[in-house]
Amino acid sequence: MEQLYQKLPEALLPWYQKNARRLPWRADRQPYHVWVSEIMLQQTRVEAVKGYYERFLQAFPTVFALAHASEQQLLKCWEGLGYYNRARNLQKAARIVIDQYDGVFPQNYEQIIRLPGIGPYTAGAIASICFDQPKAAVDGNVLRVISRICAIHEPVDKPKIKQQITQRLEAVYPRQAGMFTQSLMELGALICTPDGQPKCGDCPAADFCRAKQLGIQTQLPKRMPKQPRRVEKLTVFILCCGDRLAICRREKHGLLAGLWQLPNLLGTQTDQQAIDTVRQWGLQPETLRKSIRRRHVFTHVEWEMIGFYIDCAVQTERFVWADAQQLEQAYPLPTAFRLFLESS
Ligand code: SF4
Incomplete structure (x- = not known):
């Protein structure tokens, strides 16, 4: 050898x-x-x-x-x-x-x-x-x-x-x-x-x-068997008010720690549940324009996401409201969420 x-x-x-x-x-x-x-x-x-x-x-x-x-x-x-x-x-x-x-x-x-x-x-x-x-x-x-x-x-x-x-x-x-x-x-x-x-x-x-x-x-090469990836379902909200989108900061620890994100929740919501959620956040939802599904794969976890595009009447302080230029130049938004901006 x-x-x-x-x-x-x-x-x-x-x-x-x-x-x-x-x-x-x-x-x-x-x-x-x-x-x-x-x-x-x-x-x-x-x-x-x-x-x-x-x-x-x-x-x-x-x-x-x-x-x-x-x-x-x-x-x-x-x-x-x-x-x-x-x-x-x-x-x-x-x-x-x-x-x-x-x-x-x-x-x-x-x-x-x-x-x-x-x-x-x-x-x-x-x-x-x-x-x-x-x-x-x-x-x-x-x-x-x-x-x-x-x-x-x-x-x-x-x-x-x-x-x-x-x-x-x-x-x-x-x-x-x-x-x-x-x-x-x-x-x-x-x-x-x-x-x-x-x-x-x-x-x-x-x-x-x-x-x-x-x-x-x-x-060759031979490798050790890999653990299967965990699948997580997520509901993502693309909340639009005027020319701005709602974003918020992720937790300081865990996956994508400290980066920015579109508001989201674990689990898959229906159209009505999504509207109700946005209402509970105090945003006065006006129109649910569409919903799309996207998938993003990380090393150990896979996100299966449904994204709801909802026009809102008010901007509350619960979120940061960013325009297209700010989203492009200022806020680091991971690819998993950018997938929804491409279709907005
Ligand atoms: S090192 Fe790789 S490319 Fe080179 S002869 Fe061996 S198997 Fe073929």
């Missing part, structure tokens, strides 16, 4: 130098840039991240600007990317970098991994890409690549297996550590893909890949 790992640097580095994609965060190796991009890339596709990354750096070009941003400005910039705690942790970590490290990102892996929101993957990526330290960044892509090259039949998301892969990779890290980390990621993204059709004909590891030799590429 170790021999397979030893072949990786020699096979992957020249391939990466020829085939690496030009991505905005690869323009330099500044820790702030690599860090922001790696946090954004967790759970989000490269194509989707590009625009967010550029807008984020325009808004917060330095770790100082990020540390001093208001929460609302920060979350607005993150709107639509999901997993909003990633943004909050970025800011907490930026404040620590300023307070404890005079604004200079720490180079030591043990210091990096202690920053909020940074786990072994991100710490490994920053330490290797920015500082050429022999630290692996093992994510789903890398696990897939290694599980195929080494024909690992145990679930790769078992902590023991992930740790073994990490240690064996770190044992063969070359001097160009950053390039090696990125070559593994790139191989998983471009060639050894998860879609059931790895491009083995173009792969720099094809000569020694065990899965290819055995013809079992598409059977």
